[in-house]
Amino acid sequence: MAQLAAFKIPEIRNEPMRSYGPGSTDRQKLEEALARLDAQAPFDVPAVINGKEVRSGDIQPQPMPHNHAKNLSNYHAATPEAVTAAIDSALAAKNDWENLPWADKAAIFLKAADLIAFKYRYDIMAATMLGQGKNAWQAEIDSAAELVDFLRFSVKFVEQLYTQQPSENSEGVWNRTEFRPLEGFVLAVTPFNFTAIGGNLVGAPAIVGNVVVWKPSPAATYSSYLVYKIFLEAGLPPNVIQFVPGSPPDIVKQCIDHKEFAGLHFTGSTHIFRKLWKDIANNIDIYRGYPRIVGETGGKNFHFYHPSADIKSGVVQALRAGFEYSGQKCSALARAYVPRSLWEGGFKDELVKQAKSITIGPCTEFEHFTGPVIGRPAYDRITGIIEKAKAQGGEILAGGKGDDSKGFFIQPTVILTKDPKSITMTEEIFGPVITVFVYEDKDIDATLKLIDTTTEYGLTGSIFGQDRQALAHASAALRNAAGNFYINDKCTGAVVGQQPFGGARASGTNDKSGSISILYRFISARSIKENFIAPSEYAYPSNLV
Structure with missing residues (x-):
């Protein structure tokens, strides 16, 4: 498609956090959202493949941690056939998504951030509180502020990434670099403890043109589902991210056994991450290339x-x-x-x-x-x-x-x-x-x-x-x-754009979510040299006598 201007995104700053003090409007609206979601629960959560809801009938519960006799949601575990359809649908979307102009991709994620910050702030917080056991402040810094920051700063960092071009050009030559998405699909395996991490694990690969299969944590199914629906409302094509709740080992194995598997974006236990790394290594001969493995795991x-x-x-x-x-x-x-x-x-x-x-x-x-x-x-x-x-x-x-x-x-x-x-x-x-x-x-x-x-x-x-x-x-x-x-500060509370997060040793690959560094893991650069002066003969001066 034609690109008729060099666009500049709006100024990006960290989302201001709200306090939810007694008598505040924020407290009132959050309490209303909590009461409404609690009364409507359990929510029916399907798999979503190519934008279509798929109900397998294999219904699994997501209990509320503070009241385990009640479920926040009942989700339909994806069948092997549904996972296959999800992979196929993602791959079918790859070309169109990759070729969508950057400004249009940026607009989707900026709109999603605004939807979370304003229209759905209290709903997504309430879902995180009821489903994942967070209090108001912990839900605010996670599912509101940090999730918004991940989306907005990812747009900012991609804009910076795309401006990184060769500094030197020989006479008659123009050198430039394209930052291609990976060939194939990315599998995102997301944890229960941060709604924002779920959004970022799918958002970071997608924003640089990748298609993603999302396997959410069973204990964060409903908040993840809300994030997914917000992406769609923001204009994300329905087949770019596939939402497949269900059995973690079965879904993950089916994905990493696929020839078109191109990358893993993972947050979870060290034990599981090491096992997946070994499984991917054992499959190395079946892949089109070398899959990118990005993981943040445990800590002490x-x-x-x-x-x-x-x-x-x-x-x-x-x-x-x-x-x-x-x-x-x-x-x-x-x-x-x-x-x-x-x-x-x-x-x-x-x-x-x-x-x-x-x-x-x-x-x-x-x-x-x-x-x-x-x-x-x-x-x-x-x-x-x-x-x-x-x-x-x-x-x-x-x-x-x-x-x-x-x-x-x-x-x-x-x-x-x-x-x-x-x-x-x-x-x-x-x-x-x-x-x-x-x-x-x-x-x-x-x-x-x-x-x-x-x-x-x-x-x-x-x-x-x-x-x-x-x-x-x-x-x-x-x-x-x-x-x-x-x-002289506590060891928790990293802020997107301020303290890029990640550790090494057994804690992960230290690719630093919340910074430009994470995006490099989901692109494959192409160096382009264009020559403007045609040579007239094959011999060089050194060949002359």
């Missing part, structure tokens, strides 16, 4: 407190990092290293007192700082690990108990350990559990080494202190221990 994230750290701030940052959303963030604090001077000088008392003051409850009761864990398997795993920690000699300073009678609630738990390699210092928990190891003030270097080598992960971490030389020393010692590193 840390806070290191120097003896010069401020106690009050340090405690507040630990509580927020460890217990917001019941510790179900990839970046959540799991292990804290506190010097004895601080621990005995007030850190312990303040941490325990404040941890015990935290209330937990359903998302419909706004006063609670945190809520349930996502479901039965998570509840059983987390409470089981707490019991193992106690059996290994860990001292429960706060929390340690759960109640699954109505919802899957686990008290914010603080464990004191004398063994820096105990189970809760090494094994990912993904729940509201912070384990503290008290080190001797003289053992700073040994403690830094311990932090760096105790686990296989490298996602997030923080250091606290007022001694600048000590902070610089700790930062250097922990250079490879975290892909997102914070100084």
